[in-house]
Amino acid sequence: MSLSVDFKLSLPDFELKVAFDAPSGITALSGHSGAGKTTLINVLAGLATPDYGHIETDGRVLFSSALKINLKPEQRHIGYIFQDARLFPHLTVLQNLKCGRWFRRLPMNPSTIEEIVTLLGIDHVLSRRPSQLSGGEKQRVAIGRALLSEPEVILADEPLSSLDSDRKKEILPYFEMLRDQMNIPIVYVSHDADEVTRLATTHFELTHGKILSEKSNP
């Protein structure tokens, strides 16, 4: 699987013009704040619309100005992991995990859910509310929720930056696992050099709305 991206988006004080391919594994996007990282992945998620361009995953067109295609966020099958976990406060952890499957009418296999729950080590918090979780637990639930919606691409916007260094160490291995075990592109935004070095299979640097360089990681 891979994601190919080529678009331009003009905002009143800012222009974002990028073209890149994200193969399976983690494609890290780094850059200073204000470089347009979050705007870029909002475009991929369908939360912002570019002026023109083309975005597709393995032949499935998500956006194309030429073909006049612009899939809605819910039609893109893109799992989005945010900096703040954004769990739904009125639902339990288990309901949070299941809601993507419910929205997409995917089968509620207990074994599928159990597998992810065990993998992320969140079996002891399933009946809790998000307000009763630690920062690391929240982020693990958010990862599980995105995975269970069976995405074809995962977007992660600084998923570790609101955690302290111990919690970061707790979550990092899960992203390595996603990278090594799931055959899907993961676009991972981060300004943390260590994180990028450790996780990225492909690495782009974004400066002033443009992709400056592709850096290969060993």
Add this chain to the structure above:
Amino acid sequence: MSDWLSPSEIEAVLLSLKVAFWATIVSLPFGIAVGFVLARYEFPGKQLLNGLVHLPLILPPVVTGFILLKLFGTQGPIGSVLQELGIVIAFSWTGAALAAAIMAFPLMVRAIRLSFEAVDARLEETARSLGANRAQVFCMISLPLALPGVVTGSILAFAKAIGEFGATITFVSNIPGETRTLPSAVYSFMQIPGGEESAYRLVILAVIVSMTALLLSEWLAKRVKTVVEGQ
């Protein structure tokens, strides 16, 4: 209660409760829809809609009652159509409920709108990235999170509907047993010699009902908020 209140007083109180109950229940879906639209969407005519909803709050109630009478009276453009269908609203308790609902609507919409505005729009975006269409986002995320405001708005509207006087008496008059609600009854007792005592009793009742509704709405809103946020 029957020792303390005369039959006609009890009749007025029960009628007020019935009118306020139906006014609140029937206007609630509209209140939720209008509150949500005003909180979440920008569209041409939004200020006009907002103004129309709030108009009964600012207009003299007698003017609102007069407009209702002209629209829903048996000669009016809407009233005549309804009459063809066998429904007569003017001078009946359903008309009192309509007047109460319209007068209470601004309060209901305001509370509901504010609570929808307080719902984090990023949670709605998150739900869409998980595959929820707009209807699913509304039912599963926005509405449950806005529930405290919906409860507050409903109880405030109920309290306002119990106390509505000006538009009601203009639109449906003051017919014992049909449209003589609690405030109309107070007004009537004030007009007749020796009616002071009855008026006083109803006044005390009105104060009790209104205070209870206010305290109940505060308490319920807090309870619901706790449950919704899972604290």
